[in-house]
Amino acid sequence: MPVPNRYRALRSFALRLPVAFLAAVAVWLVLLPIYGRAVARAGVGMAHMVESPNLTRWQIGGARVAKGAPDDGNVLYFWPEGMARSSATPNVPLAEITFTLVILLALYFATPGLLAGKGWSGLAISVLILAVVHALEVFFRIESTFALRMGAWSAARYSEVARNFYGWGKHFVDLSLKFAVPFALWAYFNWKVVRGRS
Amino acid sequence: MPRTPGAARAPETPPDTPSTRGAGLRFVVLFLVVLAGLFSLVAWQPVNDRVVVPFTAAIATVSGLLLNLLGQGVVQSGTMLHTPTFAVDIKNGCNGIEAIVIFVAAVAAFPSAARARFIGLAGGFVLIQALNLVRIVTLYLLGAHWPAAFSASHTVVWQAIIILFSVVLWLLWVERYARPQPLPGA
Numbered sequence: 001m002p003v004p005n006r007y008r009a010l011r012s013f014a015l016r017l018p019v020a021f022l023a024a025v026a027v028w029l030v031l032l033p034i035y036g037r038a039v040a041r042a043g044v045g046m047a048h049m050v051e052s053p054n055l056t057r058w059q060i061g062g063a064r065v066a067k068g069a070p071d072d073g074n075v076l077y078f079w080p081e082g083m084a085r086s087s088a089t090p091n092v093p094l095a096e097i098t099f100t101l102v103i104l105l106a107l108y109f110a111t112p113g114l115l116a117g118k119g120w121s122g123l124a125i126s127v128l129i130l131a132v133v134h135a136l137e138v139f140f141r142i143e144s145t146f147a148l149r150m151g152a153w154s155a156a157r158y159s160e161v162a163r164n165f166y167g168w169g170k171h172f173v174d175l176s177l178k179f180a181v182p183f184a185l186w187a188y189f190n191w192k193v194v195r196g197r198s
Numbered sequence: 199m200p201r202t203p204g205a206a207r208a209p210e211t212p213p214d215t216p217s218t219r220g221a222g223l224r225f226v227v228l229f230l231v232v233l234a235g236l237f238s239l240v241a242w243q244p245v246n247d248r249v250v251v252p253f254t255a256a257i258a259t260v261s262g263l264l265l266n267l268l269g270q271g272v273v274q275s276g277t278m279l280h281t282p283t284f285a286v287d288i289k290n291g292c293n294g295i296e297a298i299v300i301f302v303a304a305v306a307a308f309p310s311a312a313r314a315r316f317i318g319l320a321g322g323f324v325l326i327q328a329l330n331l332v333r334i335v336t337l338y339l340l341g342a343h344w345p346a347a348f349s350a351s352h353t354v355v356w357q358a359i360i361i362l363f364s365v366v367l368w369l370l371w372v373e374r375y376a377r378p379q380p381l382p383g384a
Binding site: 007021104171175179183191 | 219221222223225226229230233234237238241254280291292296297299300303304351354355358359361362365366372373377
């Protein structure tokens with residue numbers, strides 16, 4: 001029985017998606033050093049905007065900061081001013097923050113028309129917006145760590161409201177937003193394809 | 199152009215008009231609002247303690263059964279699956295709830311009839327959880343027998359697969375249940 005006409009485009013999209021996913025992973029791995037650092041810098045900048053005076057100190061990579069810790073050069077270490085760096089310095093692999101770029105790229109790569117020149121502007125804008133979300137996750141990781149995971153220092157410096165806000169924000173961005181935004185961006189810039197898909 | 203009687207109607211792609219783009223923006227805004235609301239609900243401590251944690255333990259139970267069918271000899275303790283040599287703890291992010299929340303928000307935000315939404319929500323829940331069980335079993339086997347591949351598979355590969363699967367599932371729902379269907383014989 002032939003596939004109904006209205007499912008052909010969806011089947012074609014689904015069949016392209018695995019290859020698109022592999023291509024997206026390759027592009028992400030190439031971009032990770034640059035993209036990750038840009039996101040980290042922006043996230044620390046966001047943290048500095050809410051700190052008075054600037055509290056966060058940071059470094060990307062570097063065994064001097066966390067001797068013995070696994071570090072592929074794409075790990076963000078952060079600590080508050082005045083605290084000694086040690087092997088327990090908080091850190092987050094930038095791959096863990098930025099990998100949802102793979103989802104965005106895979107969806108775009110699987111959508112027809114991109115190689116023909118259509119959709120590049122949407123992809124570019126989507127990447128920029130997603131980078132802001134990734135920077136936001138860096139911000140919440142830093143502030144939630146300072147607000148919740150440093151014992152008496154946290155309690156002395158952060159109010160209950162602030163601790164709840166940073167805790168909720170960190171989990172919302174980490175568990176929901178960074179996964180949802182790639183889909184939302186792709187759907188918005190390809191809405192006529194979503195609505196008209198057959 | 200006259201249509202041959204009995205021929206399937208060609209798919210129609212709406213033009214890219216301000217109205218179309220406005221509809222897309224409305225979808226995205228509503229999607230994000232519903233997403234934030236649903237996440238706040240499942241993250242709320244009473245809901246987490248009374249619903250999410252028991253649900254996650256149930257996921258662990260089923261995963262443990264599947265792994266023991268594969269001869270792994272795992273023991274379940276709450277949300278943990280372990281043997282003397284390897285253990286996993288299924289936490290938020292690995293229980294499929296986040297993917298389901300995203301899927302539910304997308305179904306809720308797309309204009310459709312109540313019946314279509316119900317079918318989407320029920321079917322999406324079952325299918326996404328089925329894939330999530332495959333994820334848990336696969337990751338356990340990787341962690342136990344090929345540890346070098348566990349981290350990347352856990353952090354990147356399977357997370358992306360679950361979300362991309364949910365997107366395709368949503369597109370299928372849009373196509374099958376949410377969009378107006380062609381008239382018979384059109």
